[in-house]
Amino acid sequence: MNFVEELRWRGMIHDIMPETEKFLNENKVSGYIGFDPTSDSLHIGSLVQIMILVHFQKHGHTPYVLVGGATGMVGDPSGKSKERNLLQKDELFNNVEAIKNQLAKFLEFEHVPNAAAMVNNYDWFKSFNFLDFIRDVGKHISVNYMMAKESVKKRLETGISFTEFTYQLVQGYDFYWLYKNHQCKVQMGGSDQWGNIVTGTELIRRMDGGSAYAITSPLIQKADGSKFGKTEDGNVWLDPNKTSPYKFYQYWINSSDEDAKNYIRIFTLKSKDEVETLIEEHNVNPGLRILQKELAKSITQLVHGEENYNAAVEASSILFKKGDAAVEALKGLSSTLFMEIFDGVPQKQIPKSDLAGKVSIIDLLSSISGFLKSNGEARRAVNENSISVNKKKASIDLMVGVEDLIANQYILLQRGKKNYFVLKIS
Secondary structure (H helix, E strand, C coil), X not given: CCHHHHHHHCCCCCEECCCHHHHHHHCCCEEEEXXXXXXXXXXXXXXXXXXXXXXXXHCCCEEEEEECXXXXXXXXXXXXXXXXXXXXXXXXXXXXXXXXXXXXXXXXXXXXXXXXXXXXXXXXXXXXXXXXXXXXXXXXXXXXXXXCCHHHHCXXXXXXXXXXXXXXXXXXXXXXXXXXXXXXXXXXXXXXXXXXXXXXXXXXXXXXCCCCEEEEECCCECCCCCECCEECCEECECCCCCCCXXXXXXXXXXXXXXXXXXXXXXXXCCCHHHHHHHHHHHHXXXXXXXXXXXXXXXXXXXXXXXXXXXXXXXXXXXXXXXXXXXXXXXXXXXXXXXXXXXXXXXXXXXXXXXXXXXXXXXXXXXXXXXXXXXHHXXXXXXXXXXXXXXXXXXXXXXXXXXXXXXXCCXXXXXXXXCEEEEEEEC
């Protein structure tokens, strides 16, 4: 299976320029994808392009990663309904460095013949005189050609600045520069980048008489119509400080069946046979969520490593554990992970002095508004064996003290299977 066939069965091709597949079959070439440094982390929307570069390298081609230190100062209008805020130079350079470090997890940058390379377009634009640019580059592309691009047409009613209007010329020159200096013959990207990429192939043809090629991937759509890569908290980031490995894992494990069948092709390196086998096994018993588990495992291990994956699985299982296993699992949680697991659970803050010398479970429950209504209800619930403290069934004579705190800060109360309440000790 060649590179294009690989992308095709995975559903990762939206547009492809004529002759591209033939050219890639007959040659081992360099190709690139650009990443916009608008943040100090990529999010999972960028994973599609990252995986394309991974496949590109696995098929013997040489991947170039372009980090747009210069284009980040301009702002790409593609897919945008309004002008973006432009970042300051120091912030951009900090973002560029952070993204470089993230991409190093996915691609081989050393010790292989087709080692990946990173470039920053600021390096060739920083000394490019404006007059030289409009004379040497701008003269090759007509305004009519630029106006015909979808990214521009969509903005004509709401307005588009000269800065964003010229973005396709700047990105097009990136392709030309990489073509001339690194023999990059292929540019890849999301389907919203088709117009910018084709402008690059046109510049190469007009400025150098050469041929270059283009491939774009579809933008990921969730089956329920909601936006891929978004949660109530915002983007799902690759940086563990922005999206913890636990929440990252949870995003994938909670995928719908239909989405999981799509994601397992795009976001893992499993072969076609492996994917088809997993889908067949999943269809026999969807309740086992085989696809979701394999998907979450593959991606979390790839992005965050084996140790963080294991911790995310362990944390995810806490809600379903019982007895001593649940108690021990809770004791091992950090404060941050505890609150991530029980995010949205009702809470009350009490002073540590309330637990001095220990307090009876009945008195503790009776003092918490919002969990049980009265002393009598608390006593009945305990007698019915329906109250747990830190996942351990509470007896009528249980005494609770500071030694019961989880992460030296929390007590987890539970009534029945699903009614949780968190005491935060200040």
